[in-house]
Amino acid sequence: MNDSKGHITTFLDQHFLHFNAASLVDAAKAYKEQLNKGSKMLVSLAGAMSTAELGKIFAEIVRKNQVHIISCTxxxxxxxxxxxxxxxxxxxxxxxxxxxxxxEWELLEKGLNRVTDTCIPEEEAFRRLQQHIFKLWKKAEEAGERYFPHEFMYQLLLSGDLEEYYEIDVKNSWMYAAAQQNLPMVVPGWEDSTMGNIFASYVLKGELKASTVKSGIEYMTYLAEWYRNNSDMGIGFFQIGGGIAGDFPICVVPMLYQDMEYTDTPFWSYFCQISDSTTSYGSYSGAVPNEKITWGKLDIDTPKFIIESDATIVAPLIFAYLLNL
Known part of the structure; x- marks a missing residue:
């Protein structure tokens, strides 16, 4: 790994010295240490990080092999x-x-679905993907094949069918970078996404079978096998936001240890969460990392960090630190 420091990394080292700023730098340094000792890293993506264009920097993290499996909504x-x-x-x-x-209603009538300050265009975005992904779903079903949601997306990207529509440099797409590497991924709760809703509509109309897309339980068993095969040097957990993207994969360790009785299963070797969730009243997204010890997810000595801030600010800075920008 290149250890020469760029302007952003130098600035962070010089000025991010206390409170959440210091936690950011500490977490980034510990992430680097995990990679340097040969540990693998899971990154979980919640919220609307893709719409926030995290791909501009996260794609490079994928290309540099600084993430080894992704959990995303x-x-x-x-x-x-x-x-x-x-x-x-x-x-x-x-x-x-x-x-x-x-x-807000007028935005809906224009086919503009709002995510905070950004509206996603329904016709050009959702429907453009729909016509191409449906063909892949149908082709798989007719061949008696079944794939995970992310595998269908990988097929779509690698087929070249979307190239005529590209409107940004493809190097800024983290999904394209992941598809090129066939990066392992889990997508819990895919059913509540737009493509998941569209797939469900075809099932309701009798045009597709629900079984054509593999399920969440199959994602958990896939993750369990991946964890068992890749945890010799440890696997770290870097969580952006809260929700199912983080809740789902972190449970694989206690499941393996307690339910499968694989008592040699190592705990997650690193944990960091970027969160703006309040730590109170049973909120798991806002739980401090130590609570995860009681659930058999983290060890006493696992490096643990929580950065209470906006992920759209913090995540690009941590990734810049990893890349020595």
């Missing part, structure tokens, strides 16, 4: 590809806090 899976093929049709609304219900 169905939204992040598809929204990176949507940004790739429909970027010029997105609409930014800086004054989103001031919108009236009538103005």
């Amino acid at each position: 169905g939204a992040n899976l598809e929204e990176d590809v949507m940004n790739l093929v429909a970027h010029s049709h997105y609409k930014r609304i800086p004054n989103y806090r001031d919108l009236t219900p009538q103005e």
Whole structure:
């Protein structure tokens, strides 16, 4: 790994010295240490990080083999590809806090689905993908084949069928980088994504079988096998946001240890979460890392970090630190 420091890394070392800023640098350094000692790393993506264009830097993390498996929501899976093929049709609304219900309705009528200050164009994004992904679903079903949601997306990207629509440099798509490497991935709760909803509509219409897309339980068993085969030098857990993208994969360790009775299963070797969730009243997303010790996920000595801040600010800085930018 290149240890020469760029301007961003130097700035962080000089100025991010206390509180959440210091936690950011400490977590980034510990992430580097994990990689240097040969540990692998899982990154979980929640929220709307793909719509926030995290791919501009995360794609390089994928290419540099600084992440070895990804857990993401169905939204992040598809929204990176949507940004790739429909970027010029997105609409930014800086004054989103001031919108009236009538103005929100008018966005809906224009086919603009709002994510905070950014509207995703339904026709150019959702429907453009739909016509191509349906063909892959149907082809698999007719051949008696079944794939995970991310595998269908990989097939779509690698087929070249979307190239005519590309509106950003493909190097800024983390999904394209992942597809090129056939990077392991789990996508828990894919059913609540737009593509998941569209797939369900075809099942309701009798045009596809639900079994054509592999399920969440199959993702868990896939993750369990991957963890068993890759944990000799440890596997770290870097969590962006909360929710199912983090909750689902972290449970694989206690499942293997307690339910499968594989008592040689190592705990996660590193844990960091970027979170703005309040630590109170049973919120798992806001739970401090030590709580995970009681559930058999982390060890007493596991390096643990929580950065209470906005992931759209923190994640690019940590990735810049990893890349020595």
